[in-house]
Amino acid sequence: MSIFDLALFMAFASIYVPEFSIQAVVRAEPALRQRAIALIEGCPPLERVVARNEAAARMGLDLGMTKSQAAQFPSLEIRPRSRIEEQSTHAALLDLGWSVSPRVEDTAIDSIVVDLAGLACLFGSEEAIAHLLAKRASDLGLIVQIAVSGNLEVALHAARGFAGITVIPPGEESKRLAALPIQVFWPPAEILETLERWGVRTCEALAKLPLLQLSERLGQQGVQLHQWARGASARSMILAEPTLGFEEEMALEDAVEELESLAFLLGRLLDQLCARLTARSLGACALRLRFCLDASSDGESVPSPNRNACLNEKKSYEKILTLPVPMRDSKMLLKLLRLHLQSDPPSAPIVHIVLAADPAPPRVTQEGLFLPSAPDPEKLELTIARLANVVGNSHVGSPRLIDSYRPDAFDMNRFLSPHDAPRIHQKGIRPKIIGVGNREPVVAFRVFRPAPRATVTLREGRPVHISFPTMHGEVAAASGPWRTSGEWWREDAWHREEWDVEIRRPSISNTNAIENSPSTEPQKGLYRIYYDLMRQAWFVAGMYD
Amino acid sequence: MAVNVAALRSQLETALAGRVPAPFSRRSIQPETAPFNIPEMDTLTGGLPQGGLTEICGPASSGRATLLLSALASRTAQAEACALVDGRDTFDPYSAEAAGVKLERLLWVRCRNINQCLQATDLLLQGGGFGLIAIDLSVLAPKTVRYVPLNVWFRFRRAVENTSTILLLLDQESNAGSCASLVLRLGCEPFRWLGSEAQRAPLPANSCACLLDGSQIQVELVRSRLKSATAMHNFQSFARMNEPGRAANFRTKTKWSDFRETVFETK
Numbered sequence: 001m002s003i004f005d006l007a008l009f010m011a012f013a014s015i016y017v018p019e020f021s022i023q024a025v026v027r028a029e030p031a032l033r034q035r036a037i038a039l040i041e042g043c044p045p046l047e048r049v050v051a052r053n054e055a056a057a058r059m060g061l062d063l064g065m066t067k068s069q070a071a072q073f074p075s076l077e078i079r080p081r082s083r084i085e086e087q088s089t090h091a092a093l094l095d096l097g098w099s100v101s102p103r104v105e106d107t108a109i110d111s112i113v114v115d116l117a118g119l120a121c122l123f124g125s126e127e128a129i130a131h132l133l134a135k136r137a138s139d140l141g142l143i144v145q146i147a148v149s150g151n152l153e154v155a156l157h158a159a160r161g162f163a164g165i166t167v168i169p170p171g172e173e174s175k176r177l178a179a180l181p182i183q184v185f186w187p188p189a190e191i192l193e194t195l196e197r198w199g200v201r202t203c204e205a206l207a208k209l210p211l212l213q214l215s216e217r218l219g220q221q222g223v224q225l226h227q228w229a230r231g232a233s234a235r236s237m238i239l240a241e242p243t244l245g246f247e248e249e250m251a252l253e254d255a256v257e258e259l260e261s262l263a264f265l266l267g268r269l270l271d272q273l274c275a276r277l278t279a280r281s282l283g284a285c286a287l288r289l290r291f292c293l294d295a296s297s298d299g300e301s302v303p304s305p306n307r308n309a310c311l312n313e314k315k316s317y318e319k320i321l322t323l324p325v326p327m328r329d330s331k332m333l334l335k336l337l338r339l340h341l342q343s344d345p346p347s348a349p350i351v352h353i354v355l356a357a358d359p360a361p362p363r364v365t366q367e368g369l370f371l372p373s374a375p376d377p378e379k380l381e382l383t384i385a386r387l388a389n390v391v392g393n394s395h396v397g398s399p400r401l402i403d404s405y406r407p408d409a410f411d412m413n414r415f416l417s418p419h420d421a422p423r424i425h426q427k428g429i430r431p432k433i434i435g436v437g438n439r440e441p442v443v444a445f446r447v448f449r450p451a452p453r454a455t456v457t458l459r460e461g462r463p464v465h466i467s468f469p470t471m472h473g474e475v476a477a478a479s480g481p482w483r484t485s486g487e488w489w490r491e492d493a494w495h496r497e498e499w500d501v502e503i504r505r506p507s508i509s510n511t512n513a514i515e516n517s518p519s520t521e522p523q524k525g526l527y528r529i530y531y532d533l534m535r536q537a538w539f540v541a542g543m544y545d
Numbered sequence: 546m547a548v549n550v551a552a553l554r555s556q557l558e559t560a561l562a563g564r565v566p567a568p569f570s571r572r573s574i575q576p577e578t579a580p581f582n583i584p585e586m587d588t589l590t591g592g593l594p595q596g597g598l599t600e601i602c603g604p605a606s607s608g609r610a611t612l613l614l615s616a617l618a619s620r621t622a623q624a625e626a627c628a629l630v631d632g633r634d635t636f637d638p639y640s641a642e643a644a645g646v647k648l649e650r651l652l653w654v655r656c657r658n659i660n661q662c663l664q665a666t667d668l669l670l671q672g673g674g675f676g677l678i679a680i681d682l683s684v685l686a687p688k689t690v691r692y693v694p695l696n697v698w699f700r701f702r703r704a705v706e707n708t709s710t711i712l713l714l715l716d717q718e719s720n721a722g723s724c725a726s727l728v729l730r731l732g733c734e735p736f737r738w739l740g741s742e743a744q745r746a747p748l749p750a751n752s753c754a755c756l757l758d759g760s761q762i763q764v765e766l767v768r769s770r771l772k773s774a775t776a777m778h779n780f781q782s783f784a785r786m787n788e789p790g791r792a793a794n795f796r797t798k799t800k801w802s803d804f805r806e807t808v809f810e811t812k
Contacts, residue, residue: 372625373709375674383672387654390664395655399638399648410638415652417674418624441583442643443759443797444610446635446684471605477738479755500757502736525605526736526757542637544757545610545683 011116012152014159016145020110021051024089025079027141040067041081084249092140099279106240130165140275153233160184173231178204203229247356248272255294255349267334269355274330283326284357291317292352317346325377326360332378339385374417405486443544451539468540473505496530582619589793593711598702600714600721603731608762609683609715618645625676628652630665633684643800659689670704679713687717698724726770734761759798766791
């Protein structure tokens with residue numbers, strides 16, 4: 001069969017997650033994969049075992065046992081069933097399907113069907129596609145059973161019945177399904193009981209039953225079972241709408257207070273989230289973190305609250321981490337989250353974690369041979385987060401001038417790597433006196449923040465002597481007053497008279513002063529001082545340097 | 546013996562000719578430099594060495610910030626990302642813009658003390674990718690900067706070696722010692738004021754007639770490894786390696802100099 005024939009041939013791949021509830025828990029705790037696990041559900045103290053894996057079944061654990069009975073089994077891991085993790089796992093399963101094909105059917109919480117039509121040119125044969133799906137499922141933390149067939153129903157049932165990867169060539173559906181037990185069809189209990197009384201336990205036996213008599217005894221359900229057993233049933237796919245929601249949740253039995261423990265849990269959630277983003281070839285352009293906090297006054301942890309109630313009652317902590325470029329490196333994202341949580345920690349222990357990512361297509365760049373080097377955006381983001389931890393969020397960034405006459409009016413903007421910054425140049429606020437390459441550079445000014453108070457002696461309205469914490473001396477020359485005022489309608493209006501003054505300090509002879517001065521020569525400096533008419537005091541705006 | 550050595554050398558040079566350019570001559574190591582964009586400074590120093598530490602020291606109002614802004618303007622004009630570790634948060638964005646600095650390419654880290662400065666510098670060097678990292682400790686007390694151990698500057702210098710990053714340190718006195726590839730000491734001539742002598746002394750009654758016009762910056766080249774590398778290659782002027790005293794002057798002007806009315810005589 002040529003590759004074009006393959007492309008035209010209808011084929012469906014059904015992906016089934018065996019022991020779904022168990023796998024949902026193991027996906028969050030990978031260390032449990034090799035252990036015997038039992039899931040319990042119900043109101044304490046009447047919790048009962050609702051799911052178990054094969055290892056627990058071999059130990060003799062039965063469904064329906066109470067928690068205390070299950071606890072008698074040595075080396076058995078008991079966990080509460082988690083609907084939240086089951087939903088996340090189901091979302092990951094859908095992401096797996098959408099990672100290869102846009103046509104996916106959301107059949108059940110533990111199984112999906114993927115239309116493989118047209119994928120041969122991209123991924124190769126059906127078997128190759130199945131192996132690819134299994135590998136990607138493994139990256140998502142899932143062990144799946146995959147069956148490929150030209151008949152959707154056959155693929156569904158084969159995936160449930162056969163372990164590993166099964167490819168059923170056209171025309172062999174009934175032959176391959178023959179050995180499967182009829183339980184793979186999940187028949188109603190009474191029909192199953194009837195069939196077992198008749199000695200019909202396999203699909204082959206069911207397929208051999210006469211159809212007319214079967215319909216008389218078991219009705220339409222019997223007819224449908226007969227068609228499934230023969231592999232003769234066909235239906236169309238019911239497509240699921242692709243969603244772009246990437247959210248992982250975790251409800252905690254015990255409240256978490258320390259950052260280290262919280263980072264460990266966030267790391268797990270990020271691994272799952274990033275794996276799902278990778279499967280869909282997307283990155284995260286923002287992370288949304290929400291914590292439900294333990295608001296009990298005596299510090300005892302309360303049972304995991306209802307998530308919506310927790311958020312509605314405003315006992316929550318929310319943080320949005322906007323990223324300069326779409327990222328999906330879980331380790332880098334964890335470092336960024338840790339830095340942000342260190343600078344702004346939650347006020348109470350955490351009982352519930354919700355982590356969501358805003359998806360975006362990954363950044364596509366083409367390096368140039370002659371472009372100047374620039375910081376890597378991901379490393380830059382981490383560097384800036386670390387700097388913010390040292391000096392504060394508002395003290396690191398790129399200055400942006402504000403169009404105002406207010407002295408020293410500027411904003412601190414987020415700094416972006418020159419290659420990623422939008423190509424919008426801020427229109428110059430002040431006319432550029434000199435640009436690069438001009439002969440005479442402009443005297444730079446240093447702003448003193450906050451402006452220190454000064455003691456100024458005036459003669460005939462002009463300053464003749466100035467003293468402030470780091471300098472004092474006679475005024476050798478002065479230019480002013482230059483009056484400036486503005487925004488009178490605001491509380492922080494300004495009204496000042498500015499002077500440019502050249503201060504000369506006499507020779508220093510005492511030892512203490514020498515410690516702070518580089519030499520004993522007469523010192524001089526060029527400063528801008530101003531008289532604040534609203535506060536009726538002198539200040540030093542800065543120094544020309 | 547000397548004849549045998551000379552003959553051997555000659556034989557080897559002949560045998561390796563065409564494969565090794567000059568087997569017995571030291572390769573000239575010319576570090577890459579970036580211009581200050583002040584002609585007098587570029588002539589004196591050859592530019593800011595990339596992959597090395599440059600130290601600019603001087604007292605108050607000696608022109609350190611002016612040189613800093615020129616260097617930032619030069620690098621940001623080449624679309625390079627620059628970082629400024631501001632020791633006491635004295636950077637003026639308006640002066641920078643007037644000097645031609647592209648502010649969107651400048652990462653400004655506003656510190657409050659020397660420890661924050663050193664931590665921030667460490668983080669920026671670890672992150673890498675910056676064309677220029679400037680550490681402005683000019684306004685900090687000299688004794689505070691003096692207490693920084695020498696190995697800190699050595700470590701910073703090693704961090705930028707073999708990269709194209711310029712590490713620029715500004716302080717009141719030279720602290721980096723031999724870690725710096727280029728050391729400049731600044732001084733300032735009397736500032737220029739517009740207005741005649743008769744108006745300046747005694748101080749005129751109406752001081753609006755007196756306007757700051759700029760200054761004359763003196764730059765002394767204390768040390769330059771760039772020059773010494775060239776000299777060693779030539780096996781000449783070896784003694785000039787640490788020759789102090791080579792100097793240059795350049796004028797600066799104020800932001801309003803081009804807009805002043807010509808009613809005052811310029812000094």
